[in-house]
Amino acid sequence: MASEYTTTEYIQHHLANATMCNTDTGVAFNKACADAGFWAIHIDTMAWSIGLGILFLYFFRRVAKKASTGVPSKTQAFVELVVGFVNDNVVSTFHGRSALIAPLALTIFVWVLLMNLMDLVPVDVIPTIAGWIGQYGFGMDPHDVYIKAVPTTDLNLTLALALGVFALIIFYSIKMKGVLGFAKELSFTPFNHWAFIPVNLILELVTLFARPLSLALRLFGNLYASELIFILIATIGLWQLPLHFMWAVFHILVLPLQAFIFMMLTIVYLSLASEDH
Template identity: 85%
Template structure:
């Protein structure tokens, strides 16, 4: 597939999302959405993220339904290992009381990990399949068919995850401290004198907003850079396989690490928000 494009066109094609938007002509796709403004749906990001989320729910639910107290299957043992791992981290890190945190942490870790693992699929496979479906199923030019299969390389998705965590931070802060306590936390720290209220408010607001911003940009930056390296390796052509597998082996360590960091920072932020002192 790389031979059909120049190197810059090939990279741009692989880094472009499949877009859908509405116009005067109804629902349009891809290039027709270039001037659509803000309301553009990245259908590949939505499709893969929702599909992998459903896969996570189906897998863990099916294992839970078939769980046995005897000798567990390999799948049950793996799921129990993941659940115990997440539970240990929640127990040691979250100092409040909430029945939501452990399931939330498990969901974040497994869902983000599954989305990250899509980075190990060779970069040409899914775009070629999408291009063939577009060409033979809908009569489209395959060059106009886009497919980004790694949802976490889309800044829209990482920000959506981070904003969800941010809303939970605000919710737990108000729930544990009340409106007055939360306001006092924003205005009377780190300097406990009324004269420093404007300075405190600016510092604490920046700190509060930096949490979702760092969550989103850290995950996006690491996965985007890794995906870009896979794409650059693919431009080599026939000699790409050794480099692809070498980078993939190293990448196997990076993908769970990024999911773990996102989960741990979420737990830490919610723990800080739940402290009532």
């Protein structure tokens, strides 16, 4: 597929999302959506993230329904290992009491990990299949078929995840401290004097808003850079195979690490929000 484009076109094509938007003439896709801004939807990000989320729920629910107290199967042992790993981190990090945190942490870790693992699929496989479907199924030019299979390389998705965590931070802060207590924490920390209220508000609000922003940008930046390197490796032709293998082996460690960091920071932020000073 790389030979059909110049290097610049090849990279741009692989980094472009399948975008849908509404225009004055009806529903449009990709290039016609250039000016749609906020109202454009990345349908590949939506499809892959929702699909992988359903896969996670189906797989874990199926294992849970078939779980036995006897000698576990390899699949059950694997799921129990993942659940135990997440639970141990929640118990050691979250100092409040909430039935939501452990399931939330498990969902974040497994879901983000599955989305990250799509980065190991060779970069030409899914776009080529999508191009064939567009060409032979819908009569489209394959060059006009765009798809990104790694949802976490889309800043819109990582920001959406981070904003969900941010909403929980606000919820737990108000639940544990009350509205006035939360406002007092923002106003009288770190300097416990009324004269420093403006300074405290600036420091605390910057810290508060930096949490979801850092969550989103850290995950997006690492996965986007990783995908870009895979694409650059693919541009060199047949010589890409050993380089692709080496980079993929390295990423077997990096991809779970990014999911773990996102999960742990979520637990830490919610633990801080739950502390009643």
